[in-house]
Amino acid sequence: SDVKKIAVIAGDGIGPEVVGEALKVLKKTEEVFGYRFETEHGLFGGIAIDEKGTPLPQETLELCKRADAVLLGAVGGPKWDNNPKELRPETGLLGIRKELGLFSNIRPATVFDCLKDASTLKPEVLEGTDLIVVRELTGGIYFGEKFRREGADGQEAVDTCVYNVKEVERIVRQAFDIAMTRGKRLASVDKANVLETSRLWREVVNRIAPEYPEVELEHVLVDNCAMQLLRRPSSFDVIVTENMFGDILSDEAAMLTGSIGMLSSASLGEGSFGLYEPVHGSAPDIAGQGISNPIATILSVALMFRLTFGYHDAAAAIETAVKEVLDAGHRTGDIAVDKSKAIGTTAMGDLIVAAI
Amino acid sequence: SDVKKIAVIAGDGIGPEVVGEALKVLKKTEEVFGYRFETEHGLFGGIAIDEKGTPLPQETLELCKRADAVLLGAVGGPKWDNNPKELRPETGLLGIRKELGLFSNIRPATVFDCLKDASTLKPEVLEGTDLIVVRELTGGIYFGEKFRREGADGQEAVDTCVYNVKEVERIVRQAFDIAMTRGKRLASVDKANVLETSRLWREVVNRIAPEYPEVELEHVLVDNCAMQLLRRPSSFDVIVTENMFGDILSDEAAMLTGSIGMLSSASLGEGSFGLYEPVHGSAPDIAGQGISNPIATILSVALMFRLTFGYHDAAAAIETAVKEVLDAGHRTGDIAVDKSKAIGTTAMGDLIVAAI
Ligand SMILES: CC(C)[C@H](C(=O)O)[C@@H](O)C(=O)O
Ligand SMILES: CC(C)[C@H](C(=O)O)[C@@H](O)C(=O)O
Numbered sequence: 001s002d003v004k005k006i007a008v009i010a011g012d013g014i015g016p017e018v019v020g021e022a023l024k025v026l027k028k029t030e031e032v033f034g035y036r037f038e039t040e041h042g043l044f045g046g047i048a049i050d051e052k053g054t055p056l057p058q059e060t061l062e063l064c065k066r067a068d069a070v071l072l073g074a075v076g077g078p079k080w081d082n083n084p085k086e087l088r089p090e091t092g093l094l095g096i097r098k099e100l101g102l103f104s105n106i107r108p109a110t111v112f113d114c115l116k117d118a119s120t121l122k123p124e125v126l127e128g129t130d131l132i133v134v135r136e137l138t139g140g141i142y143f144g145e146k147f148r149r150e151g152a153d154g155q156e157a158v159d160t161c162v163y164n165v166k167e168v169e170r171i172v173r174q175a176f177d178i179a180m181t182r183g184k185r186l187a188s189v190d191k192a193n194v195l196e197t198s199r200l201w202r203e204v205v206n207r208i209a210p211e212y213p214e215v216e217l218e219h220v221l222v223d224n225c226a227m228q229l230l231r232r233p234s235s236f237d238v239i240v241t242e243n244m245f246g247d248i249l250s251d252e253a254a255m256l257t258g259s260i261g262m263l264s265s266a267s268l269g270e271g272s273f274g275l276y277e278p279v280h281g282s283a284p285d286i287a288g289q290g291i292s293n294p295i296a297t298i299l300s301v302a303l304m305f306r307l308t309f310g311y312h313d314a315a316a317a318i319e320t321a322v323k324e325v326l327d328a329g330h331r332t333g334d335i336a337v338d339k340s341k342a343i344g345t346t347a348m349g350d351l352i353v354a355a356i
Numbered sequence: 357s358d359v360k361k362i363a364v365i366a367g368d369g370i371g372p373e374v375v376g377e378a379l380k381v382l383k384k385t386e387e388v389f390g391y392r393f394e395t396e397h398g399l400f401g402g403i404a405i406d407e408k409g410t411p412l413p414q415e416t417l418e419l420c421k422r423a424d425a426v427l428l429g430a431v432g433g434p435k436w437d438n439n440p441k442e443l444r445p446e447t448g449l450l451g452i453r454k455e456l457g458l459f460s461n462i463r464p465a466t467v468f469d470c471l472k473d474a475s476t477l478k479p480e481v482l483e484g485t486d487l488i489v490v491r492e493l494t495g496g497i498y499f500g501e502k503f504r505r506e507g508a509d510g511q512e513a514v515d516t517c518v519y520n521v522k523e524v525e526r527i528v529r530q531a532f533d534i535a536m537t538r539g540k541r542l543a544s545v546d547k548a549n550v551l552e553t554s555r556l557w558r559e560v561v562n563r564i565a566p567e568y569p570e571v572e573l574e575h576v577l578v579d580n581c582a583m584q585l586l587r588r589p590s591s592f593d594v595i596v597t598e599n600m601f602g603d604i605l606s607d608e609a610a611m612l613t614g615s616i617g618m619l620s621s622a623s624l625g626e627g628s629f630g631l632y633e634p635v636h637g638s639a640p641d642i643a644g645q646g647i648s649n650p651i652a653t654i655l656s657v658a659l660m661f662r663l664t665f666g667y668h669d670a671a672a673a674i675e676t677a678v679k680e681v682l683d684a685g686h687r688t689g690d691i692a693v694d695k696s697k698a699i700g701t702t703a704m705g706d707l708i709v710a711a712i
Contacts, residue, residue: 090549120481120586141497141517146552156520157556161497164512191600193446196502200513223603226582227611230476244547247579248604255583 003036004309007067009060012046012089013282014292014345015073021294021349022071022301028353029305029314040067044096045075045089045282055092061099069308070100070275073297074282097137101269103167104174105135105246106307107279109253112262114326115335119258121233126257128234132182133253134175135246137267139167140197142243163197163242168204174268175240176212183237185216189225189245201242222249229253254279261293261334264300266307274308276300290344293332295322298352321355359392360665363423365416368402368445369638370648370701371429377650377705378427378657384709385661385670396423400452401431401445401638411448417455425664426456426631429653430638453493457625459523460530461491461602462663463635465609468618470682471691475614477589482613484590488538489609490531491602493623495523496553498599519553519598524560530624531596532568539593541572545581545601557598578605585609610635617649617690620656622663630664632656646700649688651678654708677711 008023010016026037042060049055055075064070076089085091096102109131111119119126144160172188179186188205190198202219209217220228222245229236229252241249254260263279278296286292299322305315330351333342343351364379366372382393398416405411411431420426432445441447452458465487467475475482500516528544535542544561546554558575565573576584578601585592585608597605610616619635634652642648655678661671686707689698699707 088549094550120478121476122478125476141515142550144514148552148556151518151520153520153522155556156518157552158500159497159517159551159553161515161517162507162512164507164509166509191603193444194450194498195515196504196513197515200504200511223607226604226608227616230586230608230611244600245604247547248582248601251579252582252586252608255586260583 003038004069005067006037006039006304007064007070008039008041009044009070009072010041011044011073011075011282012077013074013284013287015045015075015282017287017290017292017345018278018294018297019071019073021345021352022297024349024353025298025301025318025356028356029311029317032317032356033311033314035309035311035314044072045092046077046080048092049080049083049087049089055087055089056095056099061096064096064100064275069273069304071297071300071304072275072277074278074280076282077284094142096275097267098143100273100275101138102267102275103136103138104171104268105137105250106178106266106268107133107135107250107254107263109133109250109257109263110259111257112259112326115259115262117258118335119256121230121256121258126233129257131233131236131253132178132238133246133250134171134178134238134240135250136167136171136242137246138243139163140243161195161197161244163200165200165204168201169208172205172208172240175238176208176215179215179238180212184214185237187218187220187225187236187239189220189222189239189241189249191222191245192219193221197242225249226252229256262295262299264296264303266300266303268307272308274304276304290346291333291342292345293334294345294349295332295352298322298349317356318352321352324355325351359394360425361423362393362395362660363420363426364395364397365400365426365428366397367400367429367431367638368433369430369640369643371401371431371638373643373646373648373701374634374650374653375427375429377701377708378653380705380709381654381657381674381712384712385667385673388673388712389667389670391665391667391670400428401448402433402436404448405436405439405443405445411443411445412451412455417452420452420456420631425629425660427653427656427660428631428633430634430636432638433640450498452631453623454499456629456631457494458623458631459492459494460527460624461493461606462534462622462624463489463491463606463610463619465489465606465613465619466615467613468615468682471615471618473614474691475612477586477612477614482589485613487589487592487609488534488594489602489606490527490534490594490596491606492523492527492598493602494599495519496599517551517553517600519556521556521560524557525564528561528564528596531594532564532571535571535594536568540570541593543574543576543581543592543595545576545578545595545597545605547578547601548575549577553598581605582608585612618651618655620652620659622656622659624663628664630660632660646702647689647698648701649690650701650705651688651708654678654705673712674708677708680711681707
């Protein structure tokens with residue numbers, strides 16, 4: 001009996017609600033497929049600041065390190081927005097990525113049929129869009145030295161963007177690997193006409209490319225990519241890029257699908273360990289009302305099954321259940337056309353559990 | 357008789373063609389409004405690399421410094437893409453910005469009625485979109501120290517992003533000033549939850565804001581801005597941001613209008629001096645065929661009249677002429693629905709000249 005340990009970090013805002021539904025789904029897959037999970041909860045983000053005086057308590061970090069995977073709800077909220085840096089939820093987020101070695105963030109930007117109309121893009125442009133952004137997550141300007149100093153013209157601030165060959169290699173290899181399992185097209189995004197880190201990035205990509213002769217590679221400048229995502233979203237398969245560009249482009253890509261409230265993401269390190277979370281935020285404005293949409297978090301469990309545990313049967317069952325419930329016309333408020341017919345968080349979770 | 361000196365830099369690809377038409381428009385405004393211009397041509401970009409061995413020859417720089425304004429076509433092309441850094445057109449572009457002190461890039465993202473359908477966004481989302489991106493142009497990661505070094509994990513590349521208080525102040529003031537002449541709404545875009553330069557940026561914005569009590573200010577994180585541009589483009593009036601974010605967001609904003617081939621831009625320094633150019637590139641694939649669209653370059657002349665010379669009558673005349681010619685149904689290939697009825701570069705220029 002192979003028991004998988006899952007660290008559960010509900011976080012702030014709607015985090016606990018949506019994670020609650022995902023846990024019900026987890027339990028149902030135990031019953032149906034015979035898998036066994038052990039879940040342990042940890043404090044993280046704003047609630048950890050309030051209760052422990054730090055966004056990432058040592059015990060939460062250790063809990064994650066002991067686990068096979070982490071399920072994260074959402075963190076942050078206006079309450080902590082003006083805190084000093086060490087007491088802000090996002091500092092915890094950057095910390096957990098670095099401490100757990102989660103160098104890769106994988107964000108599928110999928111169009112859900114029932115949400116096609118929610119996109120601001122024309123349906124014919126969106127048609128066939130199904131891309132993945134692979135974002136480097138523990139390097140670049142996010143983690144380089146940052147400081148203030150007195151310059152010739154008064155005070156100045158400095159951020160440093162650093163990448164070494166190994167950091168680029170591992171993320172690029174992973175992106176090529178993912179491309180091989182899909183449409184075999186890879187767009188590597190950089191700003192090689194300006195940045196030294198981008199020139200290093202491009203050199204590494206070009207050196208690795210011959211190992212994947214079947215993958216069609218294109219180099220796209222980041223400004224051009226921001227345009228092409230709008231002009232020809234369906235032409236992309238896998239996009240790989242550095243941390244800061246990935247932050248911007250993955251959000252742009254998610255938004256153009258119109259399905260942002262339904263998208264899940266994985267942050268991976270070496271080996272099979274991964275942290276899984278919905279793309280949406282903590283939505284403090286609707287927290288506690290029981291109206292949030294748990295689907296992105298439930299689909300994060302499916303992603304965890306696929307990428308960390310290799311439980312493809314259970315992953316498919318969850319994905320199919322979600323599809324069935326949506327096809328039957330059930331909607332939470334965020335995705336309902338007729339808001340008066342919207343169902344709540346728990347009702348949506350129950351329906352999906354029942355459909356598994 | 358106040359003769360204005362204009363440095364004309366045709367550049368590469370379709371640059372010379374589109375600039376040629378803009379010069380005809382310039383001449384016509386001399387006749388109609390009695391203004392007087394002295395134009396002098398300079399080599400820049402790829403052609404300067406070929407003929408002078410450097411993308412920004414000293415004599416071109418001096419020509420620009422002697423001038424009241426610069427009209428630029430477009431630079432670059434595949435021929436020079438693999439050159440070493442000092443011999444690449446974009447190195448000239450960065451050099452001319454720095455040397456001429458052009459710290460501000462202004463890009464109106466306007467929707468042309470006749471091109472509404474060219475956007476990939478739904479018409480109802482685009483409705484009312486009329487925004488300006490004010491991009492800092494001579495600071496940040498573009499101009500900070502860049503180098504390679506041996507690190508603990510092998511070779512690494514470093515880029516440095518630096519901003520001082522004065523650099524931020526001048527661009528932010530300019531953005532507030534522009535907002536005052538328009539919708540009085542300013543979105544300042546940064547990544548203050550991660551970057552030190554962004555925290556400095558936000559401090560300066562908040563310090564200056566009380567000087568403009570009529571302007572409604574919002575701080576938007578760059579990833580969120582990439583999304584909001586897609587979701588609610590018409591809600592933006594003026595967006596101000598640092599160099600790298602501005603590069604990405606101004607291209608995204610331009611593309612979503614569907615009118616990218618028609619957009620002009622201004623790069624300004626202290627005083628009234630400015631460099632004006634179309635947003636589109638050198639389009640080497642169609643260069644020399646006489647089919648390129650000169651409208652963005654012609655509108656760059658109108659922008660020059662407004663921002664550098666204060667010739668509002670002539671600027672309006674050019675803009676009205678463009679509108680009339682478009683309303684009459686004339687189109688170059690890039691904007692024609694029925695390509696078989698498309699007219700050439702010269703024909704389009706002649707029609708606009710005739711309409712002034
Ligand atoms: C909250 C912030 C630090 C974070 C990031 O920029 O990485 C977020 O935008 C994300 O994409 O997960
Ligand atoms: C060519 C390149 C260096 C340049 C930039 O990034 O500034 C271009 O993209 C632009 O926006 O003018």
